[in-house]
Amino acid sequence: MPIIAPSLLSANFLQLESACKMLNESNADWFHLDIMDGRFVPNISFGPMIVEFIRKTTTKVCDVHLMIEEPEKYAEQFKNAGADILTVHIEACKHLHRNIQQIKGLGMKSGVAINPHTSVSLLENIVQDIDLVCMMSVNPGFGGQKFIPQTIEKIKQLRKMCNDKGLQTHIEIDGGVTLENAQSIIAAGADVLVAGNTVFKAVNPVEVIAKLKGL
Ligand code: DX5
Ligand code: ZN
Numbered sequence: 001m002p003i004i005a006p007s008l009l010s011a012n013f014l015q016l017e018s019a020c021k022m023l024n025e026s027n028a029d030w031f032h033l034d035i036m037d038g039r040f041v042p043n044i045s046f047g048p049m050i051v052e053f054i055r056k057t058t059t060k061v062c063d064v065h066l067m068i069e070e071p072e073k074y075a076e077q078f079k080n081a082g083a084d085i086l087t088v089h090i091e092a093c094k095h096l097h098r099n100i101q102q103i104k105g106l107g108m109k110s111g112v113a114i115n116p117h118t119s120v121s122l123l124e125n126i127v128q129d130i131d132l133v134c135m136m137s138v139n140p141g142f143g144g145q146k147f148i149p150q151t152i153e154k155i156k157q158l159r160k161m162c163n164d165k166g167l168q169t170h171i172e173i174d175g176g177v178t179l180e181n182a183q184s185i186i187a188a189g190a191d192v193l194v195a196g197n198t199v200f201k202a203v204n205p206v207e208v209i210a211k212l213k214g215l
Contacts, residue, residue, distance in 0.1 A: 002182075003192040004212050005030035005063050005172065006205075008054065009045060010143040010196035016050075019200070020057035026206045027213040030061040030085075032174070032194045034143075035078075037068035040092050041141035048074070048081040055082030063132075065113060065174065067140045068092065072099055079106040087111030087134045090118060090126075100129050113174070115140065116148050120157040127169055132192070133158060137185075138175030143196035147176030152188045159189025179208065182215050 006028050011019035023031060031054060036045040055062055064083040068074065071088040078086055086108045093099045096112065103110040111132035112123065116139060123133060135154060138145035155171060162169050172192035173185050182193055193212055202208040 001213060002186055002190070002215060003029045003170070003172075004209055005032040005192055005194045006199040006209065007032040007034055007143065007174075007194050007196035008200075009034040010200035012200075013046075016054070017057065020054060022205055023209075024058050024060065026209040028060065028209050029213075030063040030192070031058060032196075033062060033064045033083075034196075035064060035066050035068055036141065039069045040089065041067045043141045048077040051078060051081040051083060061085065063087070063111075063172075065111075065134060066092075067113075072102055075099075075102050075106055075108075079108055083108055085109040085111055085132060087113050087132065089113045089115070089140075090122060091115055096126055097129065100126065111170075111172070113140075116151065120154050120161065123158065123161065127158075127161060128165060128167060130169060132170040132172055134172045134174050134194075135190075136175055137173050137177070140175070144201075145176055147178070147181055152184060155185065155188035155190050177212075179211055182212055186215055 036043045038044040061084045063085045065087045086103045100110045109131040113134035137151040171190045173190045174194040177195045199205045
């Protein structure tokens, strides 16, 4: 069964509390929290203060996806806000190994995100040090975009790399996940599905989460 991580980016922020309550009562496993700085990506979302409020509503895993430059400056703030997993972008880190050590040193699980154009081979020397790879299946910055089909091949490559190294690293797919394509994403080797619009724009989000979980 896949891990389901709905992205609150697509929620109605005036009703954030009820969105969190809905997720708590659903089959969702993780809360996926998208942090955007207007520099690494062309959009600004929210920061540690909102993460802290969300943290208070749930005991589920808070999976924080940093789409920001200089993530080392903010890692501690996100730890204090309650992040369980902190993911940084490979494209934003000159000293990725150091970033990972910092995150682990703060007591969080560590993730590395890669953009659609970024080769899986760049993970070769870091994948053994991390808990999760967040593979972007859209260009980061916005919810509601279309899944990029070449991602399927990249998932297979990464699953093979992890298998060859005997690693249990989570493979999380982020962007454009739908009820229609989720099965092929899992079949390719992913085990964590992020879903923003598919969940929050649905008439019955709880039912959609249950369907994703049942795949
Ligand atoms: C995109 C974010 C995603 C996004 C997913 O930059 O990282 O987590 O919110 O939203 P959907 O599922 O709507 O593509
Ligand atoms: Zn994300």
